[in-house]
Amino acid sequence: MNVRYDLLSPELKSTPYPAYADMRRNAPVCVVDPGGLWAVSRYDDVMFVLKHPQLFSSRGFGMATNPEWLGGNPFAESMLAMDPPEHGRLRGLVQGMFGSAAMVRLEPRVREVTSRVVAQLPLGRTLDVMPSLAMSIPVEVMGELLGVEPAMRPHLRRWADLMTGGVTTVRPDEHERKRIAREAVAEVRGYFGELLAARRRHPGEDVLSQLLAARPQGEALTRDELLAFVAVLLVGGIESTVHLLGSSVHLLSKHPELLGQLHADRALLPAFIDEVLRIEPPAQAVLRTATQELYLSGVRIPKNAPVLALLGSACRDENVFPEPNRFILQRPGTHQLPFGHGIHFCLGMPLARMEGRLMLEALLDRCGGLESGAEPMSWHRTLVVRGPATLPVTLRTV
Numbered sequence: 001m002n003v004r005y006d007l008l009s010p011e012l013k014s015t016p017y018p019a020y021a022d023m024r025r026n027a028p029v030c031v032v033d034p035g036g037l038w039a040v041s042r043y044d045d046v047m048f049v050l051k052h053p054q055l056f057s058s059r060g061f062g063m064a065t066n067p068e069w070l071g072g073n074p075f076a077e078s079m080l081a082m083d084p085p086e087h088g089r090l091r092g093l094v095q096g097m098f099g100s101a102a103m104v105r106l107e108p109r110v111r112e113v114t115s116r117v118v119a120q121l122p123l124g125r126t127l128d129v130m131p132s133l134a135m136s137i138p139v140e141v142m143g144e145l146l147g148v149e150p151a152m153r154p155h156l157r158r159w160a161d162l163m164t165g166g167v168t169t170v171r172p173d174e175h176e177r178k179r180i181a182r183e184a185v186a187e188v189r190g191y192f193g194e195l196l197a198a199r200r201r202h203p204g205e206d207v208l209s210q211l212l213a214a215r216p217q218g219e220a221l222t223r224d225e226l227l228a229f230v231a232v233l234l235v236g237g238i239e240s241t242v243h244l245l246g247s248s249v250h251l252l253s254k255h256p257e258l259l260g261q262l263h264a265d266r267a268l269l270p271a272f273i274d275e276v277l278r279i280e281p282p283a284q285a286v287l288r289t290a291t292q293e294l295y296l297s298g299v300r301i302p303k304n305a306p307v308l309a310l311l312g313s314a315c316r317d318e319n320v321f322p323e324p325n326r327f328i329l330q331r332p333g334t335h336q337l338p339f340g341h342g343i344h345f346c347l348g349m350p351l352a353r354m355e356g357r358l359m360l361e362a363l364l365d366r367c368g369g370l371e372s373g374a375e376p377m378s379w380h381r382t383l384v385v386r387g388p389a390t391l392p393v394t395l396r397t398v
């Protein structure tokens with residue numbers, strides 16, 4: 001009899017990869033906890049799910065993040081939770097805002113943020129680099145992009161968390177957590193509602209002003225559509241990037257030889273980031289709903305089943321990535337699966353990679369060594385996201 005895996009158990013939270021390997025071998029499509037989701041673990045099956053939105057709908061994201069007690073959630077109405085054709089109409093609008101030309105314009109501002117954050121880190125004593133480094137950078141960058149004034153930026157991550165994990169992990173009797181989530185949604189609506197009104201009066205260079213000017217099919221976006229964009233950018237732009245940055249520092253503190261290689265040749269930085277993303281994907285899974293009964297790896301999935309395509313497992317599938325558990329700096333080929341695939345492919349991939357590269361450049365300028373602190377690190381895990389929660393590290397001077 002197969003074991004029933006619990007993806008949020010303490011054991012899988014700290015390292016899910018042996019369980020994923022077991023699933024790929026023995027139970028490539030199986031029901032897991034929490035929630036009786038149908039987990040899909042092999043690379044080919046994960047790709048099949050992502051390539052067929054007509055068979056695997058994204059509407060489940062919306063249902064999971066907007067339970068009845070919440071009374072509405074802008075994130076649940078975003079394009080991430082949409083299927084064609086609605087998805088395409090909205091996606092087309094923002095595509096250019098995060099493309100390569102936009103990134104060239106944005107790079108000096110992101111470099112200013114990463115240099116400032118890294119310059120503030122103390123050297124020679126242990127500190128938790130998650131709040132001071134890994135969280136600060138994406139929050140500051142998304143704050144810049146959305147035109148949020150500095151004093152309000154500390155709220156951005158809290159809002160992003162509460163609109164997602166702060167809703168999906170609430171049990172029926174947790175009334176206080178429900179109140180906190182409702183309040184967060186009201187705050188997002190209130191704050192960004194006012195910011196949008198201000199940008200309507202005085203347009204600027206920020207993403208909100210561009211969204212206000214957009215006319216898909218000749219019509220301006222509605223207030224709810226604008227707020228849904230804000231929500232998906234906050235959630236997409238902050239949480240996963242935090243974990244890319246945290247995992248990069250974690251790997252460097254565990255493997256000083258890698259830091260030496262990067263010091264010797266900065267052209268290796270993009271390859272380093274890609275391999276960090278493969279070996280520790282911040283988005284471990286994407287959620288879908290089967291629109292009809294179908295078979296994957298010979299297993300029958302019923303109609304309306306909630307399906308979890310495990311990117312974290314697919315990225316270590318031995319049939320695609322030889323020696324999948326080894327960090328190979330110059331692994332041949334380009335693999336973008338950590339950013340998804342198909343119509344919902346991550347909009348922010350160039351931005352996330354740029355934040356990673358510029359943070360590492362600033363660290364290389366300032367630090368000759370990175371050592372793990374005496375306290376062990378800990379892991380954060382939701383159904384979708386995984387990465388360091390706390391990461392004590394000592395930075396040494398060059």
Ligand code: HEM
Nearest residue numbers: 079080236237240241244283286339340344346347348352
């Ligand atoms: C390392 C960092 C990141 C990772 C690993 C990541 C991963 C992903 C993945 C796997 C998806 C697909 C979800 C699905 O198929 O259901 C996605 C979608 C998305 N991401 Fe990212 N992301 C990252 C950073 C960013 C950033 C910086 C932004 C902000 C600009 C962003 C914005 C989005 C948006 C808006 C979508 C939805 C696209 C759509 O529905 O068409 N992401 N991301």
